[in-house]
Amino acid sequence: MRTVIFLDLDGTLMRNPFHSAVFPVVGAQLSAKTGLPAGDIVLRLRDENLARRADPTVSAALVWDWDDIVQTVAGRLGTVFEGNLAEIVAAHAAPPDTAVLDDAPDVLRSLAAPHRSLVAATLGLSKYQLPVLDALGLRPWLAAVLAPDLTGASKQDRSFYRDWPAAADLCVMTGDLYEDDIVPAQGFGFRTVWKAPAVAGLDALDPFERPAAYPFAADQSVRPDAIIRSLAELPAVVDRLEGAVHER
Ligand SMILES: [Mg+2]
Known part of the structure; x- marks a missing residue:
């Protein structure tokens, strides 16, 4: 796959x-x-x-x-x-003015596999983001960087994601902003993993059980497939999403 x-x-x-x-x-x-x-x-x-x-x-x-x-x-x-x-x-692209979050290099190393493409999806323009990705050592893990100046679109538009979904059996979008990272991607048929703000009691639940327990606002009708508190949880979540595709 x-x-x-x-x-x-x-x-x-x-x-x-x-x-x-x-x-x-x-x-x-x-x-x-x-x-x-x-x-x-x-x-x-x-x-x-x-x-x-x-x-x-x-x-x-x-x-x-x-x-x-x-x-x-x-x-x-x-x-x-x-x-x-x-x-x-x-x-100022290097620490301490910037930082990797959640041991991101280790997480990307865990996610990397021949059947997977890791693609950055950012609303930051490439002229601002690429120097930071390089300074933090994240760029070598990424097959591509999607940004508004490179795609001509924002995350709310399907065209932002270019041709990547067409060749994939599974698309997973991970991000910290519900409106930008979760709502549109879920609408495009991607599986979504929300790195959400802390909520008391949620961490004890399985990432796939957290959306049902999360206190969403009344107008937040879209549900992510999973909620993570740290990127460290992402590799296991992706493994399970891939397993579900195999079982279909
Ligand atoms: Mg963000």
Whole structure:
């Protein structure tokens, strides 16, 4: 059989340097130029990202192009940001500004098999994500990286996943964000594994029993196939999903 395992990056496999290194640089410079508090600047950046996410006329790549977001916000404040965010990311791509999560390299090593493809599925643009993947040593495990600038789509669109599902007997999507990683992927017929926030009592349950016990909100009708608290649980979950395909 062929299995494709789509892996979200930020909050799932790794921590990126935006919070630790990029936004502080942008906030400090634009604060000095405008007199606004740095925290206010960063809030404006997040608001601009949210506004772009909510606007279907904005391309997926521009929604997540933080260079463009920074210059747009700076322009509204009558100034420009002197610098390049991709360069700041590249300069801070290694720990301690970034980190692997949950022993991700060991997990990827456990998941790797000739019949499986491990594919990164991220809303971060490749210019920001590839330097971090390289610095953290995660890139060699990945057959491909799917990102909005490379696919022309967001995770809400089937086309984001390109031709990978067509050649697979089983697609598994793993990520930490219910709306981005679980809901659309489940709709595309993938099996989904949610790395969910901690809930008291849930860890004692089997990963496949946790969705029935998780306190989903009333409007969260989509259920993941399994819930994990750490990536370390993922290899066994994938083994069982593959076993279920064999039994069909
Ligand atoms: Mg994430």
